[in-house]
Amino acid sequence: xxxxxxxxxxxxxxxxxxxxxxxxxxxxxxxxxxxxxxxxxxxxxxxxxxxxxxxxxxxxxxxxxxxxxxxxxxxxxxxxxxxxxxxxxxxxxxxxxxxxxxxxxxxxxxxxxxxxxxxxxxxxxxxxxxxxxxxxxxxxxxxxxxxxxxxxxxxxxxxxxxxxxxxxxxxxxxxxxxxxxxxxxxxxxxxxxxxxxxxxxxxxxxxxxxxxxxxxxxxxxxxxxxxxxxxxxxxxxxxxxxxxxxxxxxxxxxxxxxxxxxxxxxxxxxxxxxx
Amino acid sequence: xxxxxxxxxxxxxxxxxxxxxxxxxxxxxxxxxxxxxxxxxxxxxxxxxxxxxxxxxxxxxxxxxxxxxxxxxxxxxxxxxxxxxxxxxxxxxxxxxxxxxxxxxxxxxxxxxxxxxxxxxxxxxxxxxxxxxxxxxxxxxxxxxxxxxxxxxxxxxxxxxxxxxxxxxxxxxxxxxxxxxxxxxxxxxxxxxxxxxxxxxxxxxxxxxxxxxxxxxxxxxxxxxxxxxxxxxxxxxxxxxxxxxxxxxxxxxxxxxxxxxxxxxxxxxxxxxxxxxxxxxxxxxxxxxxxxxxxxxxxxxxxxxxxxxxxxxxxxxxxxxxxxxxxxxxxxxxxxxxxxxxxxxxxxxxxxxxxxxxxxxxxxxxxxxxxxxxxxxxxxxxxxxxxxxxxxxxxxxxxxxxxxxxxxxxxxxxxxxxxxxxxxxxxxxxxxxxxxxxxxxxxxxxxxxxxxxxxxxxxxxxxxxxxxxxxxxxxxxxxxxxxxxxxxxxxxxxxxxxxxxxxxxxxxxxxxxxxxxxxxxxxxxxxxxxxxxxxxxxxxxxxxxxxxxxxxxxxxxxxxxxxxxxxxxxxxxxxxxxxxxxxxxxxx
Numbered sequence: 001x002x003x004x005x006x007x008x009x010x011x012x013x014x015x016x017x018x019x020x021x022x023x024x025x026x027x028x029x030x031x032x033x034x035x036x037x038x039x040x041x042x043x044x045x046x047x048x049x050x051x052x053x054x055x056x057x058x059x060x061x062x063x064x065x066x067x068x069x070x071x072x073x074x075x076x077x078x079x080x081x082x083x084x085x086x087x088x089x090x091x092x093x094x095x096x097x098x099x100x101x102x103x104x105x106x107x108x109x110x111x112x113x114x115x116x117x118x119x120x121x122x123x124x125x126x127x128x129x130x131x132x133x134x135x136x137x138x139x140x141x142x143x144x145x146x147x148x149x150x151x152x153x154x155x156x157x158x159x160x161x162x163x164x165x166x167x168x169x170x171x172x173x174x175x176x177x178x179x180x181x182x183x184x185x186x187x188x189x190x191x192x193x194x195x196x197x198x199x200x201x202x203x204x205x206x207x208x209x210x211x212x213x214x215x216x217x218x219x220x221x222x223x224x225x226x227x228x229x230x231x232x233x234x235x236x237x238x239x240x241x242x243x244x245x246x247x248x249x250x251x252x253x254x255x256x257x258x259x260x261x262x263x264x265x266x267x268x269x270x271x272x273x274x275x
Numbered sequence: 276x277x278x279x280x281x282x283x284x285x286x287x288x289x290x291x292x293x294x295x296x297x298x299x300x301x302x303x304x305x306x307x308x309x310x311x312x313x314x315x316x317x318x319x320x321x322x323x324x325x326x327x328x329x330x331x332x333x334x335x336x337x338x339x340x341x342x343x344x345x346x347x348x349x350x351x352x353x354x355x356x357x358x359x360x361x362x363x364x365x366x367x368x369x370x371x372x373x374x375x376x377x378x379x380x381x382x383x384x385x386x387x388x389x390x391x392x393x394x395x396x397x398x399x400x401x402x403x404x405x406x407x408x409x410x411x412x413x414x415x416x417x418x419x420x421x422x423x424x425x426x427x428x429x430x431x432x433x434x435x436x437x438x439x440x441x442x443x444x445x446x447x448x449x450x451x452x453x454x455x456x457x458x459x460x461x462x463x464x465x466x467x468x469x470x471x472x473x474x475x476x477x478x479x480x481x482x483x484x485x486x487x488x489x490x491x492x493x494x495x496x497x498x499x500x501x502x503x504x505x506x507x508x509x510x511x512x513x514x515x516x517x518x519x520x521x522x523x524x525x526x527x528x529x530x531x532x533x534x535x536x537x538x539x540x541x542x543x544x545x546x547x548x549x550x551x552x553x554x555x556x557x558x559x560x561x562x563x564x565x566x567x568x569x570x571x572x573x574x575x576x577x578x579x580x581x582x583x584x585x586x587x588x589x590x591x592x593x594x595x596x597x598x599x600x601x602x603x604x605x606x607x608x609x610x611x612x613x614x615x616x617x618x619x620x621x622x623x624x625x626x627x628x629x630x631x632x633x634x635x636x637x638x639x640x641x642x643x644x645x646x647x648x649x650x651x652x653x654x655x656x657x658x659x660x661x662x663x664x665x666x667x668x669x670x671x672x673x674x675x676x677x678x679x680x681x682x683x684x685x686x687x688x689x690x691x692x693x694x695x696x697x698x699x700x701x702x703x704x705x706x707x708x709x710x711x712x713x714x715x716x717x718x719x720x721x722x723x724x725x726x727x728x729x730x731x732x733x734x735x736x737x738x739x740x741x742x743x744x745x746x747x748x749x750x751x752x753x754x755x756x757x758x759x760x761x762x763x764x765x766x767x768x769x770x771x772x773x774x775x776x777x778x779x780x781x782x783x784x785x786x787x788x789x790x791x792x793x794x795x796x797x798x799x800x801x802x803x804x805x806x807x808x809x810x811x812x813x814x815x816x817x818x819x820x821x822x823x824x825x826x827x828x829x830x831x832x833x834x835x836x837x838x839x840x841x842x843x844x845x846x847x848x849x850x851x852x853x854x855x856x857x858x859x860x861x862x863x
Binding site: 072200229 | 642644671683740770838
């Protein structure tokens with residue numbers, strides 16, 4: 001019978017833990033507040049269900065515990081009650097699902113004016129590419145990868161010559177502008193993960209995946225890899241810096257274009273062979 | 276051949292086939308080693324599953340020690356950590372849970388519960404076990420090859436699983452894939468047996484709707500496994516070819532650590548589809564037998580019929596069917612076509628309805644019951660708490676948009692451990708305490724059983740409930756070490772230490788169970804044939820433990836469902852399924 005009492009304690013303890021827990025969602029830094037709202041709604045609905053079921057069970061355990069002379073009732077089924085429970089549960093599920101699907105609809109609909117950038121994953125670091133003055137990313141393929149072209153940009157594609165290459169692992173983005181992040185891996189699965197952004201997506205070698213978000217808070221955030229990618233997986237870090245438009249422009253100007261990087265690599269090669 | 280004294284509606288039909296002569300063992304070897312008796316095969320399956328499960332338990336300590344004290348234990352480096360994660364996961368899901376529920380409980384209980392003399396294909400049944408044993412040995416042998424077992428993660432996602440940046444690249448991954456292929460071969464032989472036995476070998480009067488829910492759960496799980504395991508089988512064969520012959524089923528062009536590989540044109544996502552086409556039904560292959568067993572434990576120990584039996588059966592079937600079309604919820608952020616998200620979110624949340632109905636019916640069975648707090652009952656109740664808790668967090672992860680921030684975090688780890696780790700393991704313990712008297716003829720010690728229950732139940736809850744919150748915070752899973760990360764406060768490390776201490780304690784407390792298990796073999800109180808006063812057929816055998824052929828000279832004849840507890844007018848608070856009908860009885 002002590003189990004009836006313990007079950008009440010488990011429910012009370014769980015609620016208390018939830019209220020007092022210092023481990024909460026990180027302060028959001030993107031437009032995906034709806035995700036947090038949907039999660040909050042889910043907590044309310046499922047939490048109420050958990051409390052109701054376990055407390056009802058605890059009551060039954062206490063009330064109908066074995067005592068001398070007790071005999072259980074005989075009731076094989078009660079179709080009316082079962083039908084009602086099915087209806088109530090279905091309604092609860094719809095309440096969770098409907099807003100969830102609406103937000104998912106937004107999640108997969110990229111705004112037309114979103115700035116396209118590319119994040120490239122490799123065991124175990126991040127690189128980035130911005131579109132440059134023509135606002136277009138050039139094509140790429142793993143067969144172009146060599147020591148002077150680590151991201152595998154097509155040398156013949158004119159759209160790619162002005163692309164800005166960021167190999168330091170530090171990505172800057174302007175505040176308040178929607179960004180479509182194109183994701184490309186040149187070896188194994190990775191996942192672009194910034195907890196404060198909420199959105200995340202896998203990088204899959206062989207295809208280009210994407211997700212979008214709008215940065216809403218100036219600051220510095222850590223980029224992690226959220227798809228296990230070998231022994232160096234936890235060390236695969238990058239930095240996301242969200243800053244004002246002006247700061248972003250200044251940073252962008254300081255980055256090297258694909259063309260420049262090819263030239264400097266070529267001149268290095270020449271110097272090396274002259275020696 | 277109807278008996279005039281029996282009302283027409285409950286009269287059993289005549290026998291359709293003659294009782295057949297069984298295979299008889301002639302030597303010690305064929306009786307205890309290469310044995311064809313399902314009851315012996317069940318013990319062999321369960322013993323092997325538990326042995327390899329203990330290895331998985333020890334591996335979980337390696338994982339926990341590293342998470343709590345990163346870098347403090349010299350022999351746990353990144354490779355050992357990822358190898359432990361991989362082996363722990365694969366062993367628990369496939370070699371332990373699947374094997375013990377289907378090979379262990381399935382073999383022991385199906386023939387006894389449906390009134391058969393044995394499985395219909397005893398020789399194939401025996402082969403099934405030996406192939407399973409070989410599969411297990413191949414898996415464990417990867418600890419003894421250069422490079423050790425694979426550290427690819429239990430999901431074995433290519434390209435990473437077959438590239439050199441992963442521990443166990445040389446042999447570990449090959450042994451893992453070969454072992455899985457063998458397991459599936461072995462399982463298929465066993466699974467066909469369970470299905471055919473349930474459909475063909477039920478005794479007179481044992482209609483499908485008179486089967487205990489344990490049999491329904493195992494039956495549905497076996498059907499699902501026969502449909503789902505082939506997905507894993509082909510995935511393993513193709514991945515093995517990619518690894519050994521250099522084919523490119525799952526491998527696109529890629530450059531690994533500066534070196535261009537010869538692969539071209541394969542699809543890593545295809546592997547994920549195949550893996551989860553198996554992987555999600557697998558969750559229910561473990562859960563459905565647990566659902567069935569728990570229904571029977573609650574009913575017997577609450578002295579009341581399971582509430583809404585027909586709904587319970589249909590819910591099992593509905594869950595079985597739906598679970599074949601929800602696999603994509605493991606892949607919401609995999610880069611598959613995002614439009615799939617709508618479909619898989621709807622199917623996944625739809626499965627919550629029949630699952631919730633089962634929970635309601637378990638709880639409603641307690642209403643106006645006569646509840647005996649035996650050890651099996653306590654474990655069944657513990658299952659309810661952990662299953663409800665783990666089930667509702669599934670609603671977070673199934674609802675595609677909510678999954679996006681939570682996927683690949685410790686929230687996922689906490690969720691699936693609660694719902695398909697702790698919950699089924701509690702059922703396994705409950706089932707062992709419950710059926711041990713039938714298997715051995717002796718009771719297990721109740722006092723030790725209760726101590727074991729309290730430590731295991733409360734400890735496991737204390738391990739996995741708080742872990743959800745680390746996931747909400749955003750802490751990723753499969754991190755050998757968190758290192759300095761701005762958004763992770765120091766208190767998270769403290770919580771990890773607390774969880775590890777509890778995990779070690781709960782792990783060691785399992786020795787109480789093993790002590791009880793072995794001590795009771797000789798020193799347990801004699802159980803008699805039916806110590807729980809249960810109505811289902813396995814408790815009505817002429818001998819305990821049941822002899823070869825189970826039923827002595829004559830097969831039992833069944834007159835009612837297995838939940839005839841506290842029937843008004845009955846002399847006792849249970850009516851065995853094979854007891855002749857009372858006058859005016861209207862049992863289902």
